Amino acid sequence: MSDAAAGRQVFRPALGRRVVGALLGSIAFAVLAAVLVPRLFPVTTPRDVRAGLTLVVVLVGVGVIWAVTLWWSNLRVVVTAAAVEVHRPGMRLHAWARDETAFSSSLTKRYVNGIPAGTTRTLVARGPGGTVNVAVPLGREDFTRLMAVVTPLAPPAAPAEPDPAVVGPRVFLPDPAPIAARAMRLGIGAGVGLLVTFGVLVLLATGVWGRDDTELATVGVAVAAVVTVVLAVLTAIMLGRARQVPERIEVAPGMLTVDDRVFPLTAVRAVRLSPPAYPVRRLAITDAAGSTHRWLLGEAHSPRTPQLLPAYPELVAAVAAAGAGTEGVVLYDLR
Structure with a gap:
């Protein structure tokens, strides 16, 4: 406190x-x-x-x-x-x-x-x-x-006439493709596991295998079913994360628009952004009613997994500049 x-x-x-x-x-x-x-x-x-x-x-x-x-x-x-x-x-x-x-x-x-x-x-x-x-x-x-x-993120006071080249309007387009690609790979794996499980069950039901083969196949079915369920759950998680990535963010003086939601910075309680150094980057806006809206803008990446928003540091700077005059609203989200 x-x-x-x-x-x-x-x-x-x-x-x-x-x-x-x-x-x-x-x-x-x-x-x-x-x-x-x-x-x-x-x-x-x-x-x-x-x-x-x-x-x-x-x-x-x-x-x-x-x-x-x-x-x-x-x-x-x-x-x-x-x-x-x-x-x-x-x-x-x-x-x-x-x-x-x-x-x-x-x-x-x-x-x-x-x-x-x-x-x-x-x-x-x-x-x-x-x-x-x-x-x-x-x-x-x-x-x-x-x-x-x-370490204030937002400037302490708004300039008399904000420079449009600095505070916007600027548009940022996050790309959920890396997460969607992972979800697709996991979904394909779950589909293959389901087909294998179903095929082995059909062979067991028709009595094609002998007794010894049946016992081994039963263990195989159990393992394949568990793997299929795990892959299906991971697929659902990845799809959910992909839906957390917004399609469009527009930053203008005193205004932040995420997809079809418009947030006047003078009317929200807080705008929280993960520091650019964090591998997992999020944007969270708490509106006047106290409801918090969250979006995913970055995760741990490598040469094989591109960034969701390479211009994220620029987004942070733009939001900080757009929040000039609303001290204490634009904050770093230090999770």
Whole structure:
């Protein structure tokens, strides 16, 4: 969450959620310690000694959990017109002059056995004293707002007469062909798998194969059916992603048109664009009613998989210029 007063903005983690997490962690640790710690002592150890030592372990562990929650990881970032500071309760960790420091961000996604386990969002400050990386415990929305303040994407104010050559109108034509081609290949594979499965089932039903061949064919049918289903699901996913790619984006001063949808930038809550350095690029517009519309404009590509929109950096610059005068509307989407 963030708050602002007299040009001073403070970005801090939501305390309620962290307190709930610490409470649940404390309960889980206390239960595990009560079960496991007494087993570490010889059976000859008096019961009251084991109970006392277990209590000490529980108190120390719970104390560490709450110290980390309320102090160590309870960072807040204070942004003023002149400086950016990082505070921990009772102390200031870092302070940078904004006119001498370049700020950027870094995101690291964590996985456990392939399952997403969270994202570490890091504020990167490059100044006269070197580069400093600070992992800040902010959610995606607050971190995006923080970076929009310290590295604004949109110009702070609109020029008196916007230059049409800079802000538009400009038209961008994303190409979903790379995704559609993958969907076609996967669909062909699913079709071949279906034909193989159907053919083997026909041969099994007519009794052409002997008993030993029938058992082997049954296993083959099962494998072919699973592969066919997987390929069909992947085909559906790719087709869905291809439909997320817009046919046409037009950028004009104060206006953004995506296909047949027109979005006046003075009437929307936010326009979020993935940074050009991101392999997966998205455009998300939150309208005045709070509904968010999303489009896919890029994905990880290689010489064999062309980009959906090679001019994506130009699109970002054009949207930023078109949003002049609507400070805080055009933002980087830091997923």
